[in-house]
Amino acid sequence: MADRCNCLPKTCTLPIKNFCDNNTFEWFIQITIFLNSIALGSEFYEQPEWLTKIQNISNMIFTIIFSVEMILKLIGYGFLDYIRDWFNMFDGVIVILSWVEFILALTTSQESSGLSVLRGFRLLRVFKLVRGLEGIQKLVAIVLAAMTEAATLGMLIILFLFINALVGKQVFPA
Amino acid sequence: MQFDTFTNALIAVFSVLTCTFVDVMQSTILSYGWGSVVYYIEIIVLGNFLLLNLFLAILLKNVEE
Numbered sequence: 001m002a003d004r005c006n007c008l009p010k011t012c013t014l015p016i017k018n019f020c021d022n023n024t025f026e027w028f029i030q031i032t033i034f035l036n037s038i039a040l041g042s043e044f045y046e047q048p049e050w051l052t053k054i055q056n057i058s059n060m061i062f063t064i065i066f067s068v069e070m071i072l073k074l075i076g077y078g079f080l081d082y083i084r085d086w087f088n089m090f091d092g093v094i095v096i097l098s099w100v101e102f103i104l105a106l107t108t109s110q111e112s113s114g115l116s117v118l119r120g121f122r123l124l125r126v127f128k129l130v131r132g133l134e135g136i137q138k139l140v141a142i143v144l145a146a147m148t149e150a151a152t153l154g155m156l157i158i159l160f161l162f163i164n165a166l167v168g169k170q171v172f173p174a
Numbered sequence: 175m176q177f178d179t180f181t182n183a184l185i186a187v188f189s190v191l192t193c194t195f196v197d198v199m200q201s202t203i204l205s206y207g208w209g210s211v212v213y214y215i216e217i218i219v220l221g222n223f224l225l226l227n228l229f230l231a232i233l234l235k236n237v238e239e
Contacts, residue, residue: 142233142236142237143233143236145236146229146232146233146235146236149232149236150228150229150232150233153225153228153229153232156225157221157225157226160220160221160225161184161187161188161191161221162184164187164216164217164221165177165180165183165184165186165187166180166183167213168176168177168183168186168187168213169177169178169180169183171177171206171210171213172176172177172202172205172206172210173177174177174178
């Protein structure tokens, strides 16, 4: 199944796979994410023109770096193995979203609300840092496991909110 | 004002649930008397003390495992 999706021969993909597993490559990506976080945080109200320019350029560079990372991993691991890892899927979605944003920004000249929402997805890149930090990864896994358990509890709380809103409407009429 | 429409009531109950109930409570006390405090005590004891802390309980159970 996995082999069928790999149209490229193993001799071609194996060096790329090794390159992706390389520690230096991981560190490079990690540092890129860190720099990207700084670039995202440097935005402020009434910032000078040159800062906006630098941010746009740096955003483009980061997008390209992450796209190259995604493409390399897609070739190296093959599509199915790539998507099996949740972090890879997350990275892929972010890359696709940033390209959609990029294309939309080129085609529509004026600022639209949909564009600013897409730009908000840029901030998700900061979460890519989680991949390199074992402790946080463990915590996130715990929280996710707890969330699935707490789904029924969440339903109960929503019910509680609902009932109390109705009670409040009855007890304190306009 | 807070309990006029259903959506407003939902938001008001949520703000009471997160213990920022002073404004909501004040306006109902002024227009309906002190008896309305019972309603807020019920929400905070049942909702905040019990239900929301159950979230923490589940989280801590998962951490221990």
